[in-house]
Structures are given as structure tokens and as C-alpha cells.
Amino acid sequence: MISLLNGVPYITNAFAASWEGVEMKLKRVEHVAIAVNDMAESMKMLENTLGIEMEYEEQIGSTRLAMYPVGETYLELLSSNASAHDSRVTEWIEQNGQSLFHLCFEVEDIDAALDELKEKKVKLLDEEPRTGHGGSRIAFINPESTGNILIELAEIPEGH
Secondary structure (H helix, E strand, O other): OEEEEOOEEEEOOOOOHHHOOOOOEOOEEEEEEEEOOOHHHHHHHHHHHOOOOOOEEEEEOOEEEEEEEEOOEEEEEEEEOOOOOOOHHHHHHHHHOOEEEEEEEEOOOHHHHHHHHHHOOOOEOOOOOEEOHHHOEEEEEOHHHOOOOOEEEEEOOOOO
């Protein structure tokens, strides 16, 4: 569960027993990611129907992403090359169709956040941070530890 402490969001232990005692301070919901079948069609819908302007797009491995600012957070569209059968995005779309893929929370210090989660025996998909969107340092928490919700933590570079 996400709670507020003096106006700052943090994760409480309601997701799973393994989260007991975790009160990791989060800066904000950085983005909501949606896995899409057709990137061009999804971009057109956001831009033409909802009037949201894309800030940037990039390719990371087999994954293409487009970032759309909405207030203090982003809507992230994700698609994968049709031939990338080892992609989490491709696997997700094959199993669930085009839909919400994950939530991303910005943290001040990704290394400290991962150390805290490891100490609490929270299952991680990424034991060490890796490079993500816009040069951020990211890591994913195993959905088994979060009530079947894929959660990304991101340390965002200064000025981004």
C-alpha cells in the first residue's frame, strides 16, 4: 500500500508479509507504463485524441518507448520488436494483451532502496540497477512480493 508521511509517499507493508517494516520513501509516481501492440496507433491516440505531446522516445535493447508528460508524472508506451520473444514486453502482451504493464516510483538512491529491500528479503527481478529510460538507473521488484503488481524503482538523473 502507498501511504503519505508529511506529504511524501512511501510503501507500507500491506503488499506482502516480506515487506514488514519497509518504509521506503518515494519521491513520486514517475510513470505508468502501458505495453502496446502498435506503437504508432497508440501514439496517435494519445496525441490526437487526448492532446498529450510526446516528450521523447528511445530504443533500449528490443524495447521501444515513448514518454508523455502528464502533470508531475509520465505515461510510458512500451512496444517490442516482433522478433524479440525474450522480451518482458512481448511476453506480457502475448499473455495479457495490450494493457497496464508496470508502475514506476522515483527514489532518491536506488542502491540504498535495493539494499533495504534485500535486507527485508523482498524478491527482486534486478539485484543491481541497470540503465533505463532517459539515462535513469532502474530495478524491478518481483511481482510475487507486491501483490502481483510489477513495480519499477528509478533513480532519475539530475535535470531530467
